[in-house]
Amino acid sequence: MIRIPTRVLVVDDEQDFVEVLSLRLKETGERVIPAHSGKECLEILSEKTIDVVILDIKMPGMDGIETLREIRKKYPLVEVIMLTGHGTTETAVEGMKLGAFDYLLKPAEFDDLSEKLEAARQRKDDQEERIRKAEAKLLLRRSGDI
Amino acid sequence: MENIRLLLVDDEENFRRPLVKRLTKRGMPPIEAASGEECLSILAETPVDVIILDVKLPGMNGIETLNLIKKQYPATEVILLTGQATTRDGVEGIKSGAFDYLTKPIELEHLIGKIKQAHEKVRRLEEQKKESEFRSKIEQQMIATERLASLGTLATGMAHEINNPLAIINEAAGWMKLILKKKELAHIPRKEDFEMALEKIVKSISRAKRITHQLLGFVKKNESVFSEVNLAKLSDEAIQLVHREAVNKDVKINLEFDASLTSIWSDPYQLRQVFINLLTNAIHAGVAGGKIDILLKEEDNMVSVFVRDTGEGIPQENFDKIFEPFFSTKSPGQGTGLGLFVTRGIIERLGGTIDVESRLGQGTVFCVKLPIHSEIKDELNGEDHFFDLLNKLKGEKSHDPNTDTGAGR
Numbered sequence: 001m002i003r004i005p006t007r008v009l010v011v012d013d014e015q016d017f018v019e020v021l022s023l024r025l026k027e028t029g030e031r032v033i034p035a036h037s038g039k040e041c042l043e044i045l046s047e048k049t050i051d052v053v054i055l056d057i058k059m060p061g062m063d064g065i066e067t068l069r070e071i072r073k074k075y076p077l078v079e080v081i082m083l084t085g086h087g088t089t090e091t092a093v094e095g096m097k098l099g100a101f102d103y104l105l106k107p108a109e110f111d112d113l114s115e116k117l118e119a120a121r122q123r124k125d126d127q128e129e130r131i132r133k134a135e136a137k138l139l140l141r142r143s144g145d146i
Numbered sequence: 147m148e149n150i151r152l153l154l155v156d157d158e159e160n161f162r163r164p165l166v167k168r169l170t171k172r173g174m175p176p177i178e179a180a181s182g183e184e185c186l187s188i189l190a191e192t193p194v195d196v197i198i199l200d201v202k203l204p205g206m207n208g209i210e211t212l213n214l215i216k217k218q219y220p221a222t223e224v225i226l227l228t229g230q231a232t233t234r235d236g237v238e239g240i241k242s243g244a245f246d247y248l249t250k251p252i253e254l255e256h257l258i259g260k261i262k263q264a265h266e267k268v269r270r271l272e273e274q275k276k277e278s279e280f281r282s283k284i285e286q287q288m289i290a291t292e293r294l295a296s297l298g299t300l301a302t303g304m305a306h307e308i309n310n311p312l313a314i315i316n317e318a319a320g321w322m323k324l325i326l327k328k329k330e331l332a333h334i335p336r337k338e339d340f341e342m343a344l345e346k347i348v349k350s351i352s353r354a355k356r357i358t359h360q361l362l363g364f365v366k367k368n369e370s371v372f373s374e375v376n377l378a379k380l381s382d383e384a385i386q387l388v389h390r391e392a393v394n395k396d397v398k399i400n401l402e403f404d405a406s407l408t409s410i411w412s413d414p415y416q417l418r419q420v421f422i423n424l425l426t427n428a429i430h431a432g433v434a435g436g437k438i439d440i441l442l443k444e445e446d447n448m449v450s451v452f453v454r455d456t457g458e459g460i461p462q463e464n465f466d467k468i469f470e471p472f473f474s475t476k477s478p479g480q481g482t483g484l485g486l487f488v489t490r491g492i493i494e495r496l497g498g499t500i501d502v503e504s505r506l507g508q509g510t511v512f513c514v515k516l517p518i519h520s521e522i523k524d525e526l527n528g529e530d531h532f533f534d535l536l537n538k539l540k541g542e543k544s545h546d547p548n549t550d551t552g553a554g555r
Contacts, residue, residue, distance in 0.1 A: 014310055014313075014314065016314045017310065017313055017314045017317065020314055020317035020318040020321055021317045023317075023321045024317050024320050024321040024324060027321055027324040027325065028324065085306055085309040085310055085313070105359065106309045106310065106312070106313040107309060107312045107313035107315075107316040107317075107351060107355055108313070108316075110316075110317075110320045
């Protein structure tokens, strides 16, 4: 079975981290786009279709939580996994209350990350599937009306 | 009035006896001595506040006796009795440290007044001594706490900073491992060497991660979940968790508690961490065939937990350091040096205390006291209170010379 790659947007101000994590995810067959700030992240989202955003919480300028709010507002179907270097999981929990799918502590186990990535994409797929079905029903009803 | 421990030294019985009677009548019965030698031998056994000492004594004279008293018992005050012709001795005596002198024949009221003054001085000095001892103890504790607090801040700050590069190393190593598994790299030369080195990198990352996460766990707050905790059950659970390690080291763990032991209101997860940390330490400290006793006791709204091992004990020079972060006697990679640091942090946050007693070669006892109802301590408030106290102490210190000069003006 051919696996459909997940379109992942990795957002972190640490260039090296974005680079190596992207390489690793690509190696496992995902499609990865790097971004180094909240602003860049939102720009990319406006141009490209993304399934999951891996988002660092602590960034200069627009931080992870702010970026998350914008993503939820403009692209509610895109799933977000928060990354935190903090021991305090409070910010991560706040993020999840705002609608983030889950969070991970840096440095994260790759298996955990893969698992959460997969689950996040599954949730997005399911949601899109439901929307498609609902739309189809709507279309059917309309065509029935005619 | 509290009892004044009084000693009367005079060789003339005719003088001594009536004076003893009169002083006894006034509520200050003195011990008697007929010579300087007798006076000193009494002092060796009975503590005395004030001595009334005749200057003219056979054998060792009053001044010699005074010098010896002042040398050996500096806290004792001496009132000298001199004859009309020997007031010089009195002046001499004051120079040698006597409280004052009276000239015979003495007036009783005068003597009693002097005795009271001398006693007052003894008491005041004693209080000052106690107070300064208490103060220096508190100051020492504060310096230690202050140091720990700043060490903690530094350590957690570093943990944050280290986690980021660590994450990069982690991803890079993981990526290389993935590449090495590719078909096209199946037969590259010295592949095992690469794999071995990568394995070492990955292992070291998780070691470093363990340290940083443990440190960050220390600053974690507001995540406590309080519930009723049965300490006996909790101890048993902790024992199960370290069971394998204990068996490997051939150390037996024994749990003892009163049947009437009440449950306490606290954070079970954090407390379990405390138990595991203390038990693990005890196992590591132990010698093969040793044993560990856990004793749970309840007294005055507190539950005490004693964890006693029959291990090597803690050497004197390490005693002040065991609660400091990164202090460890284990070889690198074996211990993070954070166990007791974190343990103490947890206990103090739960409103408890931890103490330790140790004898080299015999073992160590850790005593944790926990309130039956503990409320999470707001760390910030705790700090405020601590700094308040510190400032107060510092303030008082810098004020002292000011008030002195003020009085002198």
